[in-house]
Amino acid sequence: MIESEIIKLIGAIMVLLGSIMAIISAYGLISLPDVYTRSHAGTKSSTLAVLLTLTGVFIYFLAAEHYLSIRLVLGIVFLYLTAPVAGHLICRAAYVSGIDIKKEITEDEIHENEYQTYRE
Amino acid sequence: MRENDVILQTVSKVAVFIILTFGMYLFLSGHHNPGGGFIGGLTLSSAVILLYIAFDVESVNKGIPVDFKLVAAAGVLISVLSGTGALLFGADFLSQSFAYFDLPLLGKTELTTVVLFEAGVALAVVGVVVTILINISEDV
Amino acid sequence: MTTIIFTTAIVLFCVAIGMALVRVIKGPSLPDRVVSFDVIGVNLISVVAVLGAILNTAAYLEVILIIAILAFISTIAFSKYIERGVIIDRKRNN
Amino acid sequence: METLITLLVGVLVSVATYLLLSKNLIRVVLGTAILSHAVHLLLLTMGGLKTGSVPILEDGVGTYTDALPQALILTAIVISFAVTAFFLVLVYRTYQTAGTDNLNEMRGSSDE
């Protein structure tokens, strides 16, 4: 019994970690200077946060109810699959719609190559 | 610009498959778990929406050559007629019945007429949602 | 013990959602908002998951998956809208 | 909890009402959407909140939350979706035909 309690606790702690991650990611979302960096914070770390949480809950259910949730696994897989695509699409959309990158952050590499034709 | 949606399209194909499976699951499990005709239908149609977003109307329609208006109509007819079917057995309109059968391999299985009704609902939902979306997109 | 942790986690998630909401409202650009919206969706997944754990029921697992699906769909819809103004093309020109 | 949600409903109703009184059609549509949110929440609240567990029968669970309002809300959600969809399309068709999305310019001829 103790064992399962410990596993539950592990799950809970993973959830907590996830939540802290979420806060950090949200902080990034607020404080970072331009779309691209913000989207970085938004998509990458948030995804990590939610994956942590889901895994935590998955473990928790496993321990508490001996319930192996396929759907939860499916959800995790789905998130893994789609989150990067979503992030990619938004950044591209932002770029295409002509939002400038804060100059001090980085150089616009794409501009010079791939999308040049479009811009003109 | 040559639009490059390869990433989106590739992922979408997988995602659509997952969503369709999930939608079917929701539809079928509705009797004992959250889900049912509506939700199943809505989820299925969200899969179709994803397809439309990732690809385009014409190519999707080539793949699924159905008039979704008629799908919707068929759905409504199925659900209404499933209610009317009860009349044939001298029951009240929309009476549903269920029974348990011991089927080989599957064991105790529940069969219920609600499934037919819900199937109609799901079909109608898919038909309507897709009709609306396609028509707005096709409008210039 | 776990309940306290879970509750704390939900509160933190909610705070995160609130912060993301601030970004949705402030903008300044549309992609900013969409990103934050996506973040809200993702955080909601977490909230639901943890709530499921607190309430000790598997009934919400479907909800988790559906949020994931839908957040994805709406995000790509938004990004296509930002990019082209049309989210469903009649016929792709390539 | 009920009181809190009711207050939230009040806020939503106020916002929706304000939007409904706008002259811009999109605002109006949004208003109807928010109004429907408010009403659904209220409907759920009126059935009593958190009075039992999820209304999916399980062994060993004594009380369930009132399921009837949930069924009603489900119906209402779908109906509101249907109405919103139609209204939205109506709005843009009107814009196309009348050339304006400003309600104040849609007086309709009083005496032609």
Added chain:
Amino acid sequence: MTLLHLLILFPIIAVVFIVTLGQLAPRLHLGWAALVVPVVLFAAFLTMVPTIAGNDTISGTIPWITELDLHFAVYLDGLSLIFALLITGVGSLVVLYSIFYLSKKRESLSHFYSFLLLFMGAMLGVVLSDNLMVLYLFWELTSISSFLLIGFWYRRKKSQYGAQKSFLITVGGGIAMLVGFIMLQVMSGTNSVQEIIAMRNSIQGHELFVPALILILLGAFTKSAQFPFHIWLPDAMEAPTPVSAYLHSATMVKAGLFLVARFTPVFGGEATWFWLVSGVGIFTMFWGALFAVKQKDLKALLAYSTISQLGLIMSLFGLGSAALHGGASTDSVVYTTAIFVALFHLVNHSTFKGALFMIVGIVDHGVGTRDIRKLGGLMTLMPVTFTLAVISSFSMAGLPPFNGFLSKEMFFTATLTAKEMNFFSMDTWGMMFPVIALAGSVFTFTYSMVLVFKTFAGRYKRDKLEKNPHEAPIGLLISPIILCSLVILLFIFPNQLSKYLLAPAMNGILPTFQGIEGLIPKIYAWHGFNTELLMTAIVVVLGFVLVRTFKYWKEIYDLFPQRISIDQGYQNLLAFSESTSNSITNFYMTGFLRHYLFYIYGFLLIVLSGTLFLTGSIVINTADDAQIGIYEVLLVLIMATAAVSILFTKSRMTATLLNGVLGYSIAIFFVLFRAPDLALTQLVVETVTTVLFLLCFYHLPEWSKEDRNLKVRIPKMVIAIGMGVLTVLISLSAQGNKLFDSISSFFEDSYELAGGRNIVNSILGDFRAFDTMLEVVVLFIAGVGVYTLIKLKSPQGGDTNERK
């Protein structure tokens, strides 16, 4: 079904034959066919005279709507019989006259005779009905047929005007009368006039008694063209002359008199009744006579004359009703004479006025104009017509040896008697009656003389006439000749009339007086030198003077400026009501949706909060609330923030996103409140809606700024906040007032009942599957609706009528 029913229905059924005949035999003058009807009817009613004269009555009932106590009940007594004979008798003569008057070629005779017969049936219905509502039915039918007849030449503007006016006034009066009838019905519980008369004493004290009386009188006054409702009658003269002779002098306008007579046993003796009937009557008599003098059109003159004469008879009925004040006794009998005279004059008036109208018709026919200024000197050209004119107008003026003299004398007697009354404040006001009667009679004399002598005497002005005047064909002359002979005959044998018709009628009007001595006075042409004779002499002398000096005193009519005349008032009223209603309606029906919403919300706020506060229903009780978690507060805050910020966003996309946030957060609440199915549905629907928004945005412009104008924003804010507060208040009170437990525990057996563990889904799919089915239908309609909305575009883009 009695004979009486048949008699009433006969003309109405005959309409069908007339129309068919018009199709079958186009060469026949339909008048001949139509003539059969009144002649047969007249004969039938004549056969009933002995029965009625023997103080018997005839009645019968055909059930119609039992539930509403509506029966086709007929009742023939002396009063009805007089009218029935007038209707059919004058009817026969008029139809006969019209055969020669209306050309077969030019006029749509089938319409004319249909309307006329319709009217005849309706009028018979009015005088014979015993059921209030059936009476009302026929009453309105007379108005309608009169409307159609006035508008017979429907292409003329003036016909339209006259028809509309008579319709509005008489039907309006009819509606008032109906309300009065309903009141009577409510008071007495019956629709039968005779039963109501029998119940007189028990309903007299009812609070509705006087209102009912006034309303019924309104009906009578409008129909009988009493002041100030007389204005329709002159315009009704647009109808063909036979119609004027029939409806607008001899019969329909007398329906009001009939009504007053019929209800005298119910209302008579009531001061209001006495004063209204006699006062309005006597004033109308004077007013009509006064204005008749100034008319230039012969028919208009006759119209005013009719108004005046109707007023005379009306006032007599009023004066006579005083008899009922003291109950049936020999003391009251002196007053009943007035009623007797009223009946007598009613008959007399029909004879001479009918004749006069026909004569005017002949003149009009012969010379092509009715304008007094163009007429003159026709005496030698139309000798027969002239003779007839003299007879009838002298009778109207009250000169011997014509029947008008008798009734005019008795009228004076009645007013003089009334003066002596010591109740109804008559001791102060009673003198008014003889004086006004005298004045009115002077003018009556005047216009009668104008009528005859301006037309037939004086200088012949050929150049002003359209046609070459000549004596009328014999066909046209028959009817007026018959009437004029009656004028003389009635002077010679008045007491025969009295015995067979007037006496039974008196019994009908004053059933309680039946058999009391002196009820039926003897009529004498000569009753010595008395005040009445003196009055007649004054009338003749003064009238003569007035005729001669007309051009000197006609300026007094300028004292009644055209602008403020009643007729002008009517027109102004119509114009005013049209323009006012237009401006009022346009004032609030602005076409702005926002205004309509303002009204709706305003109504809700006022009425709802009014009820809420006045009934004291605000009871807030939060004891049963579930506990609140901190994250729930956070979620509520997030939602409230998202909602409120929608108001301030500058871009529609942000608003849509925020709406999405709202939708998703609500889904979380659904999770919190144990509703996974809802959460699922809400999420998907929200997403699909968002996608829809995005799709539609392609076709829509970015939203514009709302009005910054405080005049718009403040009411919006007030209403918005008011609605919010109101919703919260009612919701909280409702939650604090949980009266009953929900029925939903039943559904918790869903596994046994419906074989499903998911209760919500069992409800949707089984317990309340019908809702679900319809919901799918709703969705279906929306889907196909969107399709049609998008695909079916108006070809021109603008307004089009169908099938164009």
Added chain:
Amino acid sequence: MNNILVFPMVIPVITGVALLFFRSYPAVQRWSTIAAMLSVFAISLWILEDVRSNGIMRLDFGGWTPPFGITFVADSFAMLLVAAASFVSLICMLYAVFAGDKRREYYFQYTFMLLLIAGVNGAFLTGDLFNLFVCFEVMLLASYVLMTLGGEKKQLTEGIKYVLINILSSWLFLLGLAYVYGTLGTLNFAQLSLRIAEAGQPPILTAISILFLAVFSLKAGLVLYFWLPGSYSALPTAVSALFAALLTKVGVYALFRTFTLLFYHEPSITHTIIGWMAITTLAGGSLGAIAYVDIRKIAAYNVVIAIGFILVGLASNNAAGIQGSIYYLVHDIVIKGLLFLIIGTIIYLTSNARLDRTSGLITNYPILGWIFLITTLSLGGVPPFSGFAGKLMIGQGAISSGEYVMVGAAFLSSLFVLYSLIRIFLNMFWGEVLIPRKHQIPLPFPLLAPLVVLAIVTIGLGLGMDFMAPYVTDAATVLMNPEVYIEGALDNE
């Protein structure tokens, strides 16, 4: 086990939906629509007769006994309205078929009309508050589509207003429903009535009833009729007739149900408010009816007047008044259908909706002219046409309950009705003949036939009112005695 009850609703639904598969066969669409409506009418007559002789009929959907399942409850009141509505719809359909608007036919005009009727019939029959909401939605959505079908500018701009106001009222309805469920815990009319009676209608319920009053008033056009004139004047003839005959009546029906079956314990509050609303409606309608020269508007305001008139009966709150209202409702369904068909026909024939631009039509179209006159008189409540019985009884009801202001307003409004319509008659039908016979648009008999039928019905109903009386009495008895309804709707033997 009275499955026949569902047919007035299900036949139109099935037919309407199935028509989607016959898009390219207009003949199939037309005649199956007519056949469906004919059978609905026949069935509703059959039920009506059965209900009168055997008492209230009930259908429990899915066999779930009330209050748990949804029920259809047919009392005479509901059935009278179903029968009248089905009949007038049948006639309107016939008109639509003969008018043959190809464009709209191709875009499923008949489907939407049928679904509209399904919603209307469902609303009349249902015995469940939430189901009433759903039926309303079926009806409303169909009406939204019909309102905008054709895509003309005026249709769309007026459609927006119509749709929005109705959406608002729908949500208010749901709000009220939430309150009712929260306080009373049930949705079945009969059980609601029982529970309200048991609780003695405390103040909060009265307040909630006012919310319902507002909602149904919006649908009925009582005081809150702002949406009505504009939207009714933007429609093709048959549809406008259908709208005028049915839409507001459903709201009126709901008002009657709610305030006779449920919230009848505080008449001094609720019925007084209804009374004043009726008076306001009468005044507003009367003013509107004479304010315009656009005949469609005149007709639309006449709809408003009738609503006020009918509600006077409810406000009187006695047997006579209620009975009168029922008579008048049935009459009004018929006559408003007729009025709008005529108005539409006139506009079609003259391409003109102003009464001062055309005249002498009676020479061109004599039958139309006479039908119009009959309609005018019938609308004015002149006997022996169908409006009289209702007018009489409403008058009696209002007088015996001492509501003299209402009596005055109601009967004065009749004068306005007559004036507004006789003005049309005088101006358009009488006067100089402007259209030479050679150039007049022919009015084929099939197009005229529906009008003739309705005109005959209005005369026949007036003369043969005795035939209808037992049904009306029965209906009024049920309305005045909630326990009768409750017994019929809740009794599980």
